Amino acid sequence: MSHQENQQLIQTLHECIAACNHCFDACLQEDNVKMMADCIKLDRECADICAFFEQALSRNTKYKKELAQLCAQVCEDCAAECEKHEHDHCKECAEACRKCAEACKQVA
Amino acid sequence: MSHQENQQLIQTLHECIAACNHCFDACLQEDNVKMMADCIKLDRECADICAFFEQALSRNTKYKKELAQLCAQVCEDCAAECEKHEHDHCKECAEACRKCAEACKQVA
Amino acid sequence: MSHQENQQLIQTLHECIAACNHCFDACLQEDNVKMMADCIKLDRECADICAFFEQALSRNTKYKKELAQLCAQVCEDCAAECEKHEHDHCKECAEACRKCAEACKQVA
Amino acid sequence: MSHQENQQLIQTLHECIAACNHCFDACLQEDNVKMMADCIKLDRECADICAFFEQALSRNTKYKKELAQLCAQVCEDCAAECEKHEHDHCKECAEACRKCAEACKQVA
Numbered sequence: 001m002s003h004q005e006n007q008q009l010i011q012t013l014h015e016c017i018a019a020c021n022h023c024f025d026a027c028l029q030e031d032n033v034k035m036m037a038d039c040i041k042l043d044r045e046c047a048d049i050c051a052f053f054e055q056a057l058s059r060n061t062k063y064k065k066e067l068a069q070l071c072a073q074v075c076e077d078c079a080a081e082c083e084k085h086e087h088d089h090c091k092e093c094a095e096a097c098r099k100c101a102e103a104c105k106q107v108a
Numbered sequence: 109m110s111h112q113e114n115q116q117l118i119q120t121l122h123e124c125i126a127a128c129n130h131c132f133d134a135c136l137q138e139d140n141v142k143m144m145a146d147c148i149k150l151d152r153e154c155a156d157i158c159a160f161f162e163q164a165l166s167r168n169t170k171y172k173k174e175l176a177q178l179c180a181q182v183c184e185d186c187a188a189e190c191e192k193h194e195h196d197h198c199k200e201c202a203e204a205c206r207k208c209a210e211a212c213k214q215v216a
Numbered sequence: 217m218s219h220q221e222n223q224q225l226i227q228t229l230h231e232c233i234a235a236c237n238h239c240f241d242a243c244l245q246e247d248n249v250k251m252m253a254d255c256i257k258l259d260r261e262c263a264d265i266c267a268f269f270e271q272a273l274s275r276n277t278k279y280k281k282e283l284a285q286l287c288a289q290v291c292e293d294c295a296a297e298c299e300k301h302e303h304d305h306c307k308e309c310a311e312a313c314r315k316c317a318e319a320c321k322q323v324a
Numbered sequence: 325m326s327h328q329e330n331q332q333l334i335q336t337l338h339e340c341i342a343a344c345n346h347c348f349d350a351c352l353q354e355d356n357v358k359m360m361a362d363c364i365k366l367d368r369e370c371a372d373i374c375a376f377f378e379q380a381l382s383r384n385t386k387y388k389k390e391l392a393q394l395c396a397q398v399c400e401d402c403a404a405e406c407e408k409h410e411h412d413h414c415k416e417c418a419e420a421c422r423k424c425a426e427a428c429k430q431v432a
Contacts, residue, residue, distance in 0.1 A: 014338060021382035028149055034141040041136055044152060045277060051379050052268050055371065058345035061261060063290060070282050077278075122230060129274035153385060159271050160376050163263065166237035169369060170401075174394050182387060244365055250357040257352055260368060 006057060012103040013054040016075060019089075019096035020047035023082065026089040039081050039090065046078035046097060053104075065108055072104035114165060120211045121162040124183065127197075127204035128155035131190065134197040147189050147198060154186035154205060161212075173216050180212035222273060228319045229270040232291065235305075235312035236263035239298065242305040255297050255306065262294035262313060269320075281324050288320035330381060336427040337378040340399060343413075343420035344371035347406065350413040363405050363414060370402035370421060377428075389432050396428035 024043035027036040053067045061067065079097035082090040132151035135144035161175045169175065187205035190198040240259035243252035269283045277283065295313035298306040348367035351360035377391045385391065403421035406414040 010342070017379065018334070018382045021379065021384075025149070025384045028145040031142070033145055034139070037136040037141055040148065041133070041275075044275075045272070045279070047379065047383070048268070048271070049279075051375060052264070055341065055345065055375050056261070056264070058342045059257075059260075059371070060345075060349045062293075063261070063265075063286065066286050066289065070279065070286065073282065074279060118234070125271065126226070126274045129271065129276075133276045149383075152383075153380070153387070155271065155275070156376070156380070157387075159267060160372070163233065163237065163267055163372070164369070166234045167263070167365075167368075168237075168241045171369070171373075171394065171398060174397065178387065178390050178394065181390065185386075241365070244361040247358070249361055250355070253352040253357055256364065257349070 009103050009107060010054055010057055012100050013050045013057070013071070016096045016100035017047045017050045017054070019093040020044075020050070020078065023087075023089045023093035026087065030087065036085070039085060042074075042078040042081050043093065046074050049074050050100065068104040068107035072101045072108055075101035075104065117211050117215060118162055118165055120208050121158045121165070121179070124204045124208035125155045125158045125162070127201040128152075128158070128186065131195075131197045131201035134195065138195065144193070147193060150182075150186040150189050151201065154182050157182050158208065176212040177216035180209045180216055183209035183212065225319050225323065226270055226273055228316050229266045229273070229287070232312045232316035233263045233266045233270065235309040236260075236266070236294065239303075239305045239309035242303065246303065252301070255301060258290075258294040258297050259309065262290050265290050266316065284320040284323035288317045288324055291317035291320065333427050333431060334378055334381055336424050337374045337381070337395070340420045340424035341371045341374045341378065343417040344368075344374070344402065347413045347417035350411065354411065360409070363409060366398075366402040366405050367417065370398050373398050374424065392428040392431035396425045396432055399425035399428065 020043045024040055024047065027033065027040045027043065030036055033040075049071055053071050056067055057064065075097040079094045079101065082094035082097065084090075128151045132148055132155065135141065135148045135151065138144055141148075157179055161179045164171065164175055183205040187202045187209065190202035190205065193199075236259045240256055240263065243249065243256045243259065246252055249256075265287055269287045272279065272283055291313040295310045295317065298310035298313065301307075344367045348364055348371065351357065351364045351367065354360055357364075373395055377395045380391055381388065399421040403418045403425065406418035406421065
């Protein structure tokens with residue numbers, strides 16, 4: 001993978017983290033928080049593993065493929081959950097997660 | 109600070125992280141999740157900063173005092189929120205956070 | 217996996233993180249740091265992924281198997297590198313990593 | 325602080341993390357690794373606290389001022405160390421750290 005492709009992936013992960021954390025915070029302020037419980041849990045999970053991968057990539061980790069595979073899986077699960085909801089922050093999060101899952105799968 | 113005191117602090121942080129993450133997960137399974145929203149948010153905040161401090165301590169960070177001060181503050185806020193609730197996981201989390209805040213204040 | 221087995225794994229990860237971070241810090245103070253470069257890099261990698269897994273376990277992650285598999289691999293790589301060196305901190309780190317790899321493989 | 329200012333700070337932290345992790349990895353490949361030991365240690369410290377702050381900002385943390393203050397301090401220490409060396413990765417890291425320290429101080 002070229003340096004440029006690496007930079008592209010880091011940027012995609014970065015946007016996914018931002019979307020997941022925004023969705024996490026916004027879900028906790030919704031009227032029906034109970035309905036969002038799985039979404040809140042997955043938002044944290046997804047933001048955390050993507051942040052880990054982003055850091056690992058920028059220090060040139062040798063576990064790129066393995067982390068990409070795991071990230072892709074978590075991103076897809078988070079997207080699938082977010083797609084169940086009508087909130088803008090969920091839709092935006094789902095979109096960022098799908099994009100990130102695709103980018104990760106190309107590396108894995 | 110002696111090595112032994114450091115080990116004691118690491119253990120206390122470790123127990124606080126476990127209590128916060130358990131409380132985070134359990135709050136999301138409660139009937140009235142909305143009432144637990146601040147607790148969920150602070151549980152994550154507290155677990156994350158304590159985990160950061162635990163890692164930093166074990167690599168002999170030079171920012172021990174600064175991290176201890178910040179950890180103490182987050183632990184106290186998390187304890188104060190948990191103490192508002194009657195759930196066992198909240199009571200246990202409050203106790204772990206108070207203990208951790210005290211340990212951190214002795215270092216800060 | 218029972219709660220007790222989970223607690224055991226968290227403790228094993230915890231000891232591995234401490235050993236890796238201590239080895240990281242001690243390697244940087246050795247006379248021949250260049251010889252330790254791969255060890256320093258793997259110590260960080262291993263401490264970070266184990267810390268991630270420890271946090272994830274304590275919040276009841278659904279990606280236990282996947283994280284255990286990745287952790288086992290990084291622990292084995294870190295142990296193999298540490299075993300090349302005669303420093304006490306490397307020997308202790310190798311031992312902690314081997315133990316952690318075994319524990320992770322039982323979950324994966 | 326407006327949303328836009330927050331986004332700007334997140335981007336600055338992001339660039340600082342990338343520079344620190346690149347410097348960490350590159351230092352470990354230098355001929356004279358021993359001379360770079362403090363730089364390696366501070367690169368990790370700085371990347372980790374900036375990554376923590378970036379995550380915390382994107383989930384709308386209430387500890388923005390405290391984290392900004394700590395980040396500014398670590399960034400300045402890392403910049404001061406990197407400025408002692410002639411490697412391009414150190415110069416670039418120092419520049420990213422100085423810029424990040426300034427951005428953090430405006431928030432703290």
